[in-house]
Amino acid sequence: MEFSSLGGWIATRASGMKKNIYGNIEDLVVHVTMVTPKGTIEKSCLGPRQSTGPDINHFIMGSEGILGIVTEVTMKIRPLPACKKYGSIVFPDFESGVACLREIARLRSAPASIRLLDNEQFLFGQALSTDNKGMLHSLVDNLKKLYITKIKGFDVNRMCAATLLFEGTTNEVNQREKFVYDIAQKYNGIPAGEENGLKGYTLTFMIAYLRDIGLDYRIVAESFETSVPWDRVIGTRLFSILFLC
Numbered sequence: 001m002e003f004s005s006l007g008g009w010i011a012t013r014a015s016g017m018k019k020n021i022y023g024n025i026e027d028l029v030v031h032v033t034m035v036t037p038k039g040t041i042e043k044s045c046l047g048p049r050q051s052t053g054p055d056i057n058h059f060i061m062g063s064e065g066i067l068g069i070v071t072e073v074t075m076k077i078r079p080l081p082a083c084k085k086y087g088s089i090v091f092p093d094f095e096s097g098v099a100c101l102r103e104i105a106r107l108r109s110a111p112a113s114i115r116l117l118d119n120e121q122f123l124f125g126q127a128l129s130t131d132n133k134g135m136l137h138s139l140v141d142n143l144k145k146l147y148i149t150k151i152k153g154f155d156v157n158r159m160c161a162a163t164l165l166f167e168g169t170t171n172e173v174n175q176r177e178k179f180v181y182d183i184a185q186k187y188n189g190i191p192a193g194e195e196n197g198l199k200g201y202t203l204t205f206m207i208a209y210l211r212d213i214g215l216d217y218r219i220v221a222e223s224f225e226t227s228v229p230w231d232r233v234i235g236t237r238l239f240s241i242l243f244l245c
Helices: 006-012 056-060 094-106 119-127 135-151 170-186 194-216 230-236
Strands: 029-036 039-041 069-075 083-091 113-117 160-168 241-243
Touching: 006 069, 029 056, 083 094, 083 170, 083 194, 094 113, 094 160, 094 170, 094 230, 113 119, 113 194, 119 160, 119 194, 160 170, 160 194
Parallel strands: none
Antiparallel strands: 029 039, 029 069, 083 160, 113 160, 113 241
């Protein structure tokens, strides 16, 4: 069985791929009950916010099980979005993509999820593609590649891609989508379609399976997430997926 548990979100102080509009776990938690060897820990007040003293919820979140076991959580919830749409953008290089995402962040105009893949991750994703949709689909793909590389002059060994996910009302999605693509155009970004956006989004979940397969062949790999100021993004990357925060 595969699942992501609410207790796990609390224990790891999780930040989901859609945190741009829904927030991190600490933005969603109202109340936590944790059982410890010395007894139960929980706030006495069940109000959504207190302005006195340290927040015990923040003491529990991120403790990763060393303090006790989370047994009960009260969360904020929202209705499912009326509209959901994937998208993608290709950039001539990683620097252009970073500049675009930085402006999107500055203007507070990020979609539910936006991720920038550097060239190594971009090529890795292309290598994992197993689509077999017939001759016509292959012809269209080849024409797209020809346009990107020959007409627009993108270097396959330098280009990168951003995957997008928009959620909200239909009007909100359409407005946010236009705004993001208009910004991308300033940095030579080219829309690459919904299908590629969905593939890139799904790749995040696929990587975990590849890691497990590698263990069978004595290959150990893991991902480590960190955060740096925008002006240090370029210099600190090795194999990067940039999440907009």
